Amino acid sequence: MIQNHPSKKLFALTWILLVVMHFTILGIAYYLKFFDTPLIAALVFIQMMLIILFFMEVRYTAKLIWMFVAAGFFWLCIQFVLVASDYLTRAWH
Amino acid sequence: MNLENPKMSEENSIVTEQFEDAQQQAEASHLGIWTFIATEILFFGGLFLTYTVYRHFYFNAFVAASKHTDVMFGTINSVILLTSSFTMALAVHAAKENRVKKIAPFLALTILLGLAFLVVKGFEYHKDLHDHLLPGANFDPSLPPQAQIFFWLYWAMTGLHGIHVTVGIGILTVMFASARRGKFSGSYYTPIELTGLYWHFVDIIWLFLYPLLYLVQRHT
Amino acid sequence: MNESEKNYLSAGDTVKSWLLTTDHKRIGILFLFAILFFFSVAAVAAAMMRLELLTPQGDLVLSETYNKLFTMHGVLMVWFFLIPSIPSVLGNFVIPLMIGARDVAFPKLNLLSWYLFIIGGAFVMHAIIIGGVDTGWTFYAPYSTAYSNTHVIEMAAGIFIAGFGSILTGLNFIVTIHKLRAPGMTWFRMPIFLWSMYSTSIILVLATPVLAITLALMALERFWGIGIFDPKLGGDPVLFQHLFWFYSHPAVYIMILPGMGVVSEVVTCFSRKKLFGYYFVAFSSVAIAIIGFLVWGHHMFVSSQSIYAGIVFSFLSFLVAVPSAIKVFNWTMTMYRGSISFEAPMLYALSFIALFVIGGLTGLMLATLAVDVHVHGTYFIVAHFHYIMVGGMVTAFMGGLHYWWPKITGRMYPEKLAQLAALILFGGFNLTFFPQFILGYLGMPRRVHDYAPEFQIYNVLSTVGASILAIGYLLPLIYFLWSLFYGKKAGANPWRATGLEWKTSSPPPKHNFEETPVVTEGAYNYPPLNELGESENV
Numbered sequence: 001m002i003q004n005h006p007s008k009k010l011f012a013l014t015w016i017l018l019v020v021m022h023f024t025i026l027g028i029a030y031y032l033k034f035f036d037t038p039l040i041a042a043l044v045f046i047q048m049m050l051i052i053l054f055f056m057e058v059r060y061t062a063k064l065i066w067m068f069v070a071a072g073f074f075w076l077c078i079q080f081v082l083v084a085s086d087y088l089t090r091a092w093h
Numbered sequence: 094m095n096l097e098n099p100k101m102s103e104e105n106s107i108v109t110e111q112f113e114d115a116q117q118q119a120e121a122s123h124l125g126i127w128t129f130i131a132t133e134i135l136f137f138g139g140l141f142l143t144y145t146v147y148r149h150f151y152f153n154a155f156v157a158a159s160k161h162t163d164v165m166f167g168t169i170n171s172v173i174l175l176t177s178s179f180t181m182a183l184a185v186h187a188a189k190e191n192r193v194k195k196i197a198p199f200l201a202l203t204i205l206l207g208l209a210f211l212v213v214k215g216f217e218y219h220k221d222l223h224d225h226l227l228p229g230a231n232f233d234p235s236l237p238p239q240a241q242i243f244f245w246l247y248w249a250m251t252g253l254h255g256i257h258v259t260v261g262i263g264i265l266t267v268m269f270a271s272a273r274r275g276k277f278s279g280s281y282y283t284p285i286e287l288t289g290l291y292w293h294f295v296d297i298i299w300l301f302l303y304p305l306l307y308l309v310q311r312h313t
Numbered sequence: 314m315n316e317s318e319k320n321y322l323s324a325g326d327t328v329k330s331w332l333l334t335t336d337h338k339r340i341g342i343l344f345l346f347a348i349l350f351f352f353s354v355a356a357v358a359a360a361m362m363r364l365e366l367l368t369p370q371g372d373l374v375l376s377e378t379y380n381k382l383f384t385m386h387g388v389l390m391v392w393f394f395l396i397p398s399i400p401s402v403l404g405n406f407v408i409p410l411m412i413g414a415r416d417v418a419f420p421k422l423n424l425l426s427w428y429l430f431i432i433g434g435a436f437v438m439h440a441i442i443i444g445g446v447d448t449g450w451t452f453y454a455p456y457s458t459a460y461s462n463t464h465v466i467e468m469a470a471g472i473f474i475a476g477f478g479s480i481l482t483g484l485n486f487i488v489t490i491h492k493l494r495a496p497g498m499t500w501f502r503m504p505i506f507l508w509s510m511y512s513t514s515i516i517l518v519l520a521t522p523v524l525a526i527t528l529a530l531m532a533l534e535r536f537w538g539i540g541i542f543d544p545k546l547g548g549d550p551v552l553f554q555h556l557f558w559f560y561s562h563p564a565v566y567i568m569i570l571p572g573m574g575v576v577s578e579v580v581t582c583f584s585r586k587k588l589f590g591y592y593f594v595a596f597s598s599v600a601i602a603i604i605g606f607l608v609w610g611h612h613m614f615v616s617s618q619s620i621y622a623g624i625v626f627s628f629l630s631f632l633v634a635v636p637s638a639i640k641v642f643n644w645t646m647t648m649y650r651g652s653i654s655f656e657a658p659m660l661y662a663l664s665f666i667a668l669f670v671i672g673g674l675t676g677l678m679l680a681t682l683a684v685d686v687h688v689h690g691t692y693f694i695v696a697h698f699h700y701i702m703v704g705g706m707v708t709a710f711m712g713g714l715h716y717w718w719p720k721i722t723g724r725m726y727p728e729k730l731a732q733l734a735a736l737i738l739f740g741g742f743n744l745t746f747f748p749q750f751i752l753g754y755l756g757m758p759r760r761v762h763d764y765a766p767e768f769q770i771y772n773v774l775s776t777v778g779a780s781i782l783a784i785g786y787l788l789p790l791i792y793f794l795w796s797l798f799y800g801k802k803a804g805a806n807p808w809r810a811t812g813l814e815w816k817t818s819s820p821p822p823k824h825n826f827e828e829t830p831v832v833t834e835g836a837y838n839y840p841p842l843n844e845l846g847e848s849e850n851v
Binding site for chain 2: 415416480522523527545546555
C-alpha cells in the first residue's frame, strides 16, 4: 500500500534523537531556573511529533490519517480550553 | 457466488468478504486503528485535564510531591520504552522489506523490553509503598494534603498506562506466535503495523507522563 | 412464494447462527431485542413514578425507592435504549445497504459491541436487582463517591463496558462510511441518514472515552475511599461535572442526530421530492456534532462554575440552534408543494418536527442564564429533555422502524392501525409532558416523590397522558408481531423510495446485493411532479 517508507537508518536516527532529547529534558528540569516548563513542553511535543511522523509513519500516509490524528488533539484542546475558561475566571469579580 | 468464502488474492493475503481487495482492507484497518487512537487520546485526556487543573491550583504541593518520585526508575523506563518503540519500528520495517525471518526476533525484543518496563515499574511501586506515597491513612504526613491528589493521579495514570503496556505485550505475543508460524510476508503485514501503531501510542503517553510526574520543578 | 431464494433471515435458524453471526443485519436485530428489553424495564420504572405522582403525598413508594426508580429509568433509557436505538439497530441494518456494501468494515467488532452491550446491561440489571442506585443517572460527586449507600460501582462498571460497545460501533461506522462506499457513491450523493450517522459516530468515538474515564475515576475514588473529587483533600466536585458533561452533552446529540437522519429520509420519500438544500442539511449534521462539544457548561450554570464561563457557554449554546433550525426549515421547504401522503412513517416524521421544535425552543430558554437559574432543577427541565429524547428520538425511531420494517422483515405492517398508533403517541406524549412545562415554571422540583397539593391537577394530567402513551407503544408491538406472520408481502420497494437499500430484495440476501451496485445520481432523485402536483408513477 505504502510505496516509500523510512529506512532503518532513519529509524536509528529518530531513536537516538529521542533519547538525547530525553536526557536534555532531564537536564533542563534539574538545572534551568527559567522557562523550564515551556522548554520541556516544547521538547516533549517534538518527541511526540518524531514518533508520530517516523515511527508511526504518518509522514508517509494519506491525508485522511493526518486529519484523524489532528482530530484527537483538537478535541482535547476543546476540553482544556473550555475547562480553563471556568477555572481561570472563577476568581474574577 | 464466491462471496461465501474468504477470497485469496494473488498476494496470498486473506481478504475478508466485505472488502473488494487487499488494499481496501489495509486502508480500512489503518483508519480503524487511528480512530481507536483518537478515542484513547480522549480517554487519557480526562486524567491529563484533572492533573492540569490541580497542578494549577496546588502548584507548591505538586512540586513537593514530585520530588518524592524516583527519577532514576522513571528515566530508565523512558529509555526502555523508547528503545522498544525502535525495535517495534524495525519489526514493521522487516515485514515491509519481506525479510520474514527478522520479524519474530524484533517482536521478541519488543516484548522483552515491555516486560522490563513492567519489572522496573514493579520495583518503583514497591519503593513508593515503602515510602508511604499511597494516598490514604498511611500517607507521608510531612507532605501537604494536596500532595495526596498528586499521588492519587500518579497511581491512576501510571496504573492505566501499565494496563496499556500489559495489553500491548499480550497483543505482541500473539503477533510473535503468528510470525513464527510464517503468517506474515512482504505483502501481508497489516496486523504488525497496527500493533506497532498502538505500541508507539503507549510510548507517547509515557513521554508526557514522565515530565508531569517526575520533573515538576526539580531545580528548587 | 419463492422460498428457495435465500435471504439473511432464512440463511440459518439455529440459536448459534444468531448469537455468533457477523451479519450486520442480524446484529441490528439482536440490538433491537436487547433495547426493547431495557426499554420495557425502564418503562416500568416510569410507570411507577407516574403512579406515585398521582397524589401529592408519597404514598406508593418511599423516597429512597423513588430515587432508585428515576436513576434506573435514566440509566437504562439513556445508555441502554436511546444511544443504541437508531445507531445500533437501524444504523447497523441500513448503513451497509445504503452505501452498497456487503457488510460493515469490521463485522466481528460489530458482534463484539453487541456482547459488550449485553455484558454492560447485565451488570446494570444486577445492580438494580440487588438494590439499585440512588444517585440519579449523572452520578454527581461527592454524593456518588462518598455518601450513597447503593451499588454505584457496579452500575458504573456496566455503563463503562457498554460504553466501549458504543465506541466500537462508532468506529465501525466511521470506517465503513469512509472506505466501503460503492463505486459512484460520493460523499454528496449519500443519503442524509449517512451524514447524520457519521456525525453521531464522531461523537461516539470522541466523547464516550471521557465518560469511561470519568466513571472509572469516580468508582476508583469510591472504592479507595479517597480521591480527586474529595473537597477534604482540596479536590473539586465541579470538575466531575465538567468531565461528565463533556461526554453527556454531546451524548444528547447522539440521541437526536440519528433521528434527524431518519426524518430526512422519510420526509423526502413521502413528499416525493428532492431534499431542499441538501448541502445545508448535510453540513448542519456535522456542525451540530462539533458545536455540541462546546456547550456542556450550560448544565452547570448553578454550580460553582465561573459566571464568565457561564456566559461563554450560554452564547455557544445558542449557536447550536442555528444548524438545528436549518434542518427544520429545510424539511419544511421539502414538503412545500410536494405530493405528500400520510403513511405512518410520515406521521412520525411530522410529529418529530413539531415536538423537536418545542423541545429545541425551550432549550434556548434554558440556555439563557437568567431563565435557567429560575427553572433549574424543576420539571421544566424534565419536560424539555423529554421533548427532545422521547418526542424527538423515540418518535424518529418509531418512524424509522415503520419505514424500514418492510425491508427488515419483508412484510408490511397494517397501515391504518399504524397511523392510529402514531396519532395516539403524539397525543399521549403531549398530554404527558406539556403539563410538566407548567409544573416546572410554577416551581415543582424534579426528583421528588411528594409535592405541594396545588400541583396535583397537572400531575394527574401527566399520568393520564402516560397511560395513553403506553397504549401507543403496545399497539405497534402487537401489530409488528402480527405482521411477521400475516403481513402483506412487501416487495423490494413498497414506498417507491430512492436509495440503494430499496434496490435489493426484501428481506435482503445475506450479502445484501447480488452484484455491487454502481451509483450514478445523487440522493432523493424523485421523479418531477406534474402540473397537478402529483408525482408520476414509475
